[in-house]
Amino acid sequence: MYAKSTPRMEGLSMARLAHWVRSLMTLLVLGASLVALLLIVNHQYGPLIFGESLEPAADALRLTQNAARPDGDPALLLSAAEEGRYRTLAEFLAKRYRVSPDVTFKLVSHAHTVGRQLGLDPLLIIAVIAVESGFNPIAESDKGAKGLMQVIPKYHPDKLQEFGGEKAVFDPVTNIVVGARILKEYIRLTGNLGSALQMYAGALGDTEDQYTNRVMSEKRRLQYVLSRTVPRSIPLRTASANQLPSTPLD
Numbered sequence: 001m002y003a004k005s006t007p008r009m010e011g012l013s014m015a016r017l018a019h020w021v022r023s024l025m026t027l028l029v030l031g032a033s034l035v036a037l038l039l040i041v042n043h044q045y046g047p048l049i050f051g052e053s054l055e056p057a058a059d060a061l062r063l064t065q066n067a068a069r070p071d072g073d074p075a076l077l078l079s080a081a082e083e084g085r086y087r088t089l090a091e092f093l094a095k096r097y098r099v100s101p102d103v104t105f106k107l108v109s110h111a112h113t114v115g116r117q118l119g120l121d122p123l124l125i126i127a128v129i130a131v132e133s134g135f136n137p138i139a140e141s142d143k144g145a146k147g148l149m150q151v152i153p154k155y156h157p158d159k160l161q162e163f164g165g166e167k168a169v170f171d172p173v174t175n176i177v178v179g180a181r182i183l184k185e186y187i188r189l190t191g192n193l194g195s196a197l198q199m200y201a202g203a204l205g206d207t208e209d210q211y212t213n214r215v216m217s218e219k220r221r222l223q224y225v226l227s228r229t230v231p232r233s234i235p236l237r238t239a240s241a242n243q244l245p246s247t248p249l250d
Helices: 002-045 055-067 080-097 101-118 122-133 157-161 166-170 172-190 193-200 210-227
Strands: none
Touching: 080 101, 080 122, 080 210, 101 122, 101 172, 122 172, 122 193, 122 210, 157 166, 157 172, 166 172, 172 193, 193 210
16 A cells, blocks of 8 residues: 555655746746846836846846856856946957957957956957957967967967967967966066067067057057946936047047
């Protein structure tokens, strides 16, 4: 009698568990939908509920959703403000260099991650990428410089070794890490950003610092693009042309 009833009890328990799981998933979906609706209202009309912005709640929801993704890409764990900045840069760069905005977004995100780790301005890294390769991950010069940041493998085998050696130089993630480390090393050696950039380009003999000027010009351009972005907390209807700087992009 007991042996025959056990499967029935187990089946009942499994059915009850499935019911609770479905109920929980329904509540999560409803909660996410409610937050999304409130965000739309908040974005259009400003912080109306309790006089506070809903961005912290949105950030928490976004981080929870991203953390559950199987790919585990650190670039996905972004706050709303970070994602907005990175999207702005990616869209500008994608149009300027005629590359994929989605791929560029990942590269911009990775450049920020590497910059934070090394204590290097992420916009400087992005500017070097723009000048060196125009965001072409398979770019190669006649001198053997390769990838996004035009790393020459024969000069930096130690830095590439941990990523599998020279063959990894065309991997965009590896190339950014290695290129940024080289630049950081040159900054330590010279004690001067301009000299470090000229050394990076192999142009220390250039008394006019043409390479440095190109990189810093690109960096200023990126800063200007970010400065044009209307803060999320400011309703769009309050923005006016006289709030934007007049510095030209080109």
